[in-house]
Amino acid sequence: MALIRNGFLAADGYSPVPADAPLPATGPLLLTLPQWQAWRTELIERGTPVGVRLASDEHPEALAADTNHLSLIALEFPSFRDGRAYSYARLLRDRFGYTGELRAVGDVLPDQLLYMQRVGFDAFEIDSNDPVADYEDAIGGFSVVYQPSGDERVPALRLRHG
Amino acid sequence: MYRYDEFDHQLVTERVEQFRKQVDRRLAGKLTEDQFKPLRLMNGLYLQLHAYMLRVNVPYGVLSARQLRKLADIARRYDRGYGHFTTRQNIQYNWVSLADTPDILADLATVEMNAMQSSGNCVRNITADPFAGRARDEIEDPRVWCELIRQYSILNPEFAYLPRKFKIAVTGAPNDRAAVGVHDIGLRMHHDADGRPGFEVLVGGGQGRTPVIGKTIRDWIEPEEILAYIEAILRVYNLHGRRDNLYKARIKILVNALGIDKFREMVDAEWEAIRGQGLTVPEAEQARIAQYFRPPAWASLRDIDAELELQATADPAFGAWLNSNVSAHKAPGYAIVSLSLKAPGREPGDLSADKMDAVATLADLYSLGELRVTHRQNLVLPDVRQADLKELFRELVSLELATPNIGLLTDMIACPGLDYCALANARSIPVAQDISRHFTAVDKLQEIGALSINISGCMNACGHHHVGNIGILGVDKKGKEFFQITLGGASDQNATLGDRLGPGLPQAEVPGAIEAIVDTYLAQRESEQETFLATYRRVGIDPFKTAVYGEEPVRRVA
Amino acid sequence: MTQVLTANRLDDGRVVFLTPTGDWSPDLNDACTVSDDDAAQELSAVGALAEAACTVIGPYLIEVLEDEGQLQAAAIREAIRAAGPTVQAGQF
Numbered sequence: 171m172a173l174i175r176n177g178f179l180a181a182d183g184y185s186p187v188p189a190d191a192p193l194p195a196t197g198p199l200l201l202t203l204p205q206w207q208a209w210r211t212e213l214i215e216r217g218t219p220v221g222v223r224l225a226s227d228e229h230p231e232a233l234a235a236d237t238n239h240l241s242l243i244a245l246e247f248p249s250f251r252d253g254r255a256y257s258y259a260r261l262l263r264d265r266f267g268y269t270g271e272l273r274a275v276g277d278v279l280p281d282q283l284l285y286m287q288r289v290g291f292d293a294f295e296i297d298s299n300d301p302v303a304d305y306e307d308a309i310g311g312f313s314v315v316y317q318p319s320g321d322e323r324v325p326a327l328r329l330r331h332g
Numbered sequence: 333m334y335r336y337d338e339f340d341h342q343l344v345t346e347r348v349e350q351f352r353k354q355v356d357r358r359l360a361g362k363l364t365e366d367q368f369k370p371l372r373l374m375n376g377l378y379l380q381l382h383a384y385m386l387r388v389n390v391p392y393g394v395l396s397a398r399q400l401r402k403l404a405d406i407a408r409r410y411d412r413g414y415g416h417f418t419t420r421q422n423i424q425y426n427w428v429s430l431a432d433t434p435d436i437l438a439d440l441a442t443v444e445m446n447a448m449q450s451s452g453n454c455v456r457n458i459t460a461d462p463f464a465g466r467a468r469d470e471i472e473d474p475r476v477w478c479e480l481i482r483q484y485s486i487l488n489p490e491f492a493y494l495p496r497k498f499k500i501a502v503t504g505a506p507n508d509r510a511a512v513g514v515h516d517i518g519l520r521m522h523h524d525a526d527g528r529p530g531f532e533v534l535v536g537g538g539q540g541r542t543p544v545i546g547k548t549i550r551d552w553i554e555p556e557e558i559l560a561y562i563e564a565i566l567r568v569y570n571l572h573g574r575r576d577n578l579y580k581a582r583i584k585i586l587v588n589a590l591g592i593d594k595f596r597e598m599v600d601a602e603w604e605a606i607r608g609q610g611l612t613v614p615e616a617e618q619a620r621i622a623q624y625f626r627p628p629a630w631a632s633l634r635d636i637d638a639e640l641e642l643q644a645t646a647d648p649a650f651g652a653w654l655n656s657n658v659s660a661h662k663a664p665g666y667a668i669v670s671l672s673l674k675a676p677g678r679e680p681g682d683l684s685a686d687k688m689d690a691v692a693t694l695a696d697l698y699s700l701g702e703l704r705v706t707h708r709q710n711l712v713l714p715d716v717r718q719a720d721l722k723e724l725f726r727e728l729v730s731l732e733l734a735t736p737n738i739g740l741l742t743d744m745i746a747c748p749g750l751d752y753c754a755l756a757n758a759r760s761i762p763v764a765q766d767i768s769r770h771f772t773a774v775d776k777l778q779e780i781g782a783l784s785i786n787i788s789g790c791m792n793a794c795g796h797h798h799v800g801n802i803g804i805l806g807v808d809k810k811g812k813e814f815f816q817i818t819l820g821g822a823s824d825q826n827a828t829l830g831d832r833l834g835p836g837l838p839q840a841e842v843p844g845a846i847e848a849i850v851d852t853y854l855a856q857r858e859s860e861q862e863t864f865l866a867t868y869r870r871v872g873i874d875p876f877k878t879a880v881y882g883e884e885p886v887r888r889v890a
Numbered sequence: 891m892t893q894v895l896t897a898n899r900l901d902d903g904r905v906v907f908l909t910p911t912g913d914w915s916p917d918l919n920d921a922c923t924v925s926d927d928d929a930a931q932e933l934s935a936v937g938a939l940a941e942a943a944c945t946v947i948g949p950y951l952i953e954v955l956e957d958e959g960q961l962q963a964a965a966i967r968e969a970i971r972a973a974g975p976t977v978q979a980g981q982f
C-alpha cells in the first residue's frame with residue numbers, strides 16, 4: 171500500500187489504535203468514530219493531530235461539528251463499486267467546511283482517482299507499483315469538466331462565457 | 333441540432349484516449365476483468381452471448397444524416413454490416429472486438445458521438461420525445477434541457493458509482509412519447525399562467541422485476557434550477573439507495589421504502605442546501621444551447637390536406653401509410669414521417685449499413701439532414717414537406733421502410749433476447765417475427781387500430797413488456813422457452829402496468845393467443861374509436877382470459 | 891454427463907471452447923469432452939489459468955450431447971452461443 175498526498179508519495183504519520191486499547195499518550199492518531207467520540211474532549215485539549223476513519227455506513231454528519239479539530243478524515247471504499255464516499259466527500263468539503271486531509275482508503279483503484287480528486291479527496295491509499303505515475307495519469311487525463319463538483323476546476327458551462 | 337464546441341470535442345477526445353490506455357492495459361494483462369468491467373461498461377462496451385456489444389448514445393434520439401452515415405461505416409468496418417436501435421434511442425453493434433473499440437470511439441468522435449455512460453451504474457443517455465421541436469402538440473422543446481442534463485451527467489465524478497443505473501426521460505408535449513412515467517426521473521415540461529416553461533418532476537418509475545410508475549415529487553421547478561434539483565435527487569439516492577441487493581438497488585425501491593413524502597423531504601432539504609449556487613444554469617449558456625435548437629429554415633407553406641386526401645384515394649397503400657406513419661408537424665405544409673423498422677418477418681429495430689446510408693440520403697433530400705430515433709425502435713424524418721410525401725413514400729417502399737404500421741399491432745418493441753443477450757431467458761425476436769407474419773393484412777391492422785405489443789426476453793424488461801398494451805415476457809421453464817402475456821399496460825401520460833393474463837405459452841401458441849385477444853377486443857369494443865386499451869380498461873381481463881385459455885381454468889406447466 | 895469448457899476470447903469476445911491440445915476453438919466440435927468430475931475440475935483449472943493469462947474471460951463448464959459424432963450443447967442458451975443467433979441478422 172502506498173500513500174499519495176497532494177500528488178506525492180508520502181509517509182502516513184498517523185497510527186491507528188487497536189480496539190479496546192487505551193488512548194495512547196502521544197502522537198498523531200487515526201481513530202475510529204467511536205474512539206473519537208470517547209476521547210474527543212481530551213484530544214481537543216491536547217491539540218495533537220487527530221484523524222478519523224469512517225466506515226462506509228458512517229455518515230460524515232457525525233463529524234460536522236468537529237471538522238476544525240481534525241487534520242485527517244479517511245473515507246472507506248468497501249468495494250470500488252460503492253460510490254457513497256464520493257457524496258460523503260462533497261458534503262465534508264462543501265457543507266461541513268472540512269479543509270484537512272481527505273483520504274480515500276479501501277478498494278481504491280487508480281482509474282478512480284480523478285473522480286475522487288474531483289469531489290475533494292487529496293490523499294489516496296493505493297496498491298500500485300508506481301503510484302505517482304498512476305496518479306498523474308489519472309488526474310492529468312482530462313482538461314475539460316462539465317459540472318462543478320467542489321474542486322477548483324471551472325466547468326465548461328462557465329468557461330464558455332468567460 | 334447541438335454541435336460540439338472546442339470543450340465538447342476536447343472532452344470526448346480525452347475520453348477516447350483514456351479508454352485506449354485502459355484497453356491496452358487490459359490486453360496486456362495489467363487489469364483483471366473484474367477491474368476492467370466497470371471501465372468498459374462506462375464506455376458502452378458489454379460482453380454479450382457471442383461477442384462484445386458496443387452501445388452508442390444517440391443523445392435524446394437526435395441524429396444527423398452525417399452521423400448515420402458514420403454509423404453505417406462503423407457497422408461495415410468493425411461489425412457485421414448492421415446495427416440495432418434500442419428502446420433507449422441508442423444503437424448497438426453486436427460483433428465488435430475489444431481491440432477495435434478505441435478506434436470505433438475515435439471514429440464516432442469525428443461526428444460528435446460517443447458511448448460514454450451508455451452502461452454502468454451511472455446516469456445513462458437522456459431520452460426524449462422523438463418528435464421534440466416538431467410536434468404540433470408540443471408545449472416546449474425539451475432538447476435544450478436534455479443537452480444541459482447530458483453535459484451535467486457526463487463524467488460526473490460524484491455519481492459514477494450509483495447503487496444502480498439511472499435513466500432520465502424528458503417530454504415537452506402533453507402526449508407522452510418518451511415514457512417518462514417509467515424512468516428513474518421523468519421530466520414533463522409545462523407552462524405557467526404567463527407562458528413561462530417549467531418542469532414537473534416524476535421520480536421512482538421503472539420497469540424490470542419490480543415495475544413502478546413514477547410519482548410526481550414536484551409539480552414545478554424553474555428550468556434554470558433543474559440541474560440542482562436533479563443533483564439533490566441523485567445525492568439522496570447515492571447515499572441511501574440499497575447496495576446489498578442488485579434487484580433492490582434502483583431508486584424506485586428507495587422511494588417506495590421511504591414513501592414519496594419522506595423522500596421529497598430529504599430531496600428538498602438537499603436542494604435547499606445547494607440552490608442558487610454553481611448548478612444554476614447561466615442564462616448565457618441556456619441561450620447558447622437554445623440557438624442550436626432554433627427551428628430550421630422552414631419554407632412558408634400551407635397544409636395540403638385536400639391534395640393528400642386525393643392522392644390517398646388514388647393510392648390506398650399511400651393512404652394507409654399516411655394514416656399511420658405520418659404525424660402532424662408544427663410548421664404548416666410540413667409533416668413528421670416515421671420509418672418503420674418492423675417490416676413483416678424482420679428483426680425489430682435492426683438496420684443494415686446499406687439501408688442506413690440510403691436513409692441518410694433521404695434525410696438530406698427530404699428532411700433538412702436530420703433524423704430521430706424513437707424508443708419504439710423506429711426512425712423519423714422530422715421535417716418533410718407534405719408535397720414531397722408521395723415521392724418519399726415511393727422511395728421508402730423500395731427500401732422496405734414504409735410498412736404502414738406505426739402505432740399498430742405489428743409495430744412491436746422487441747429486445748435482443750436470447751439470440752444475443754447474455755441475461756435472456758427466451759428469444760424475443762422470433763416471437764415478434766411470428767406475430768408480424770401472422771398479421772400482414774393492412775386493413776386488418778388499421779381496423780384494430782392503436783395497439784402496442786412489447787416483448788422482453790427476461791425480467792429486466794428492456795422490451796418494456798410491462799407497459800405494452802399487450803406485453804410478452806420470455807421465461808425459462810426447465811430449459812424450455814415460454815411466454816407470459818400481460819394486458820393493459822401503457823407508457824403514455826396515463827401510464828399503467830399490464831396485468832398478467834395467465835400461464836406462459838410456448839412460442840408456437842403466441843400468435844394464436846394474440847389473435848384471440850384481438851378478436852375479443854373487436855367483438856367487445858363499443859365503437860371503432862374505442863381503442864384496445866380503452867376497451868380493456870372498460871371490460872377487464874376476464875373475456876380475454878376465456879378467449880385464450882377457455883372457460884375452465886387450465887393448468888399448464890409454466 | 892459429458893461436459894466441455896467454454897469462455898469468451900478476451901480480444902474479440904468470440905465464444906470459444908477448450909480443445910484437447912489446450913487451445914481455444916470457436917468450433918464446439920473441437921472441444922475436449924470430459925465425463926467425470928475429476929476431469930471436469932482439471933478443465934476448470936486450465937480455464938482459470940487461461941483467464942489469469944488474459945486469453946479468455948469467464949470460463950465455465952457446459953453440458954453437451956453427442957449425436958452421430960457431432961457435439962450439441964444441451965441447454966438452448968449454450969446451443970445459441972455455439973451456433974450464433976437463430977435469426978437472420980443483418981439482412982434488412
Ligand code: SF4
Pocket residue numbers: 747748749750753754755756757788789790791792793794795
Ligand atoms: S429484457 Fe432481458 S433478454 Fe431482453 S435485452 Fe434486456 S436483459 Fe436481455
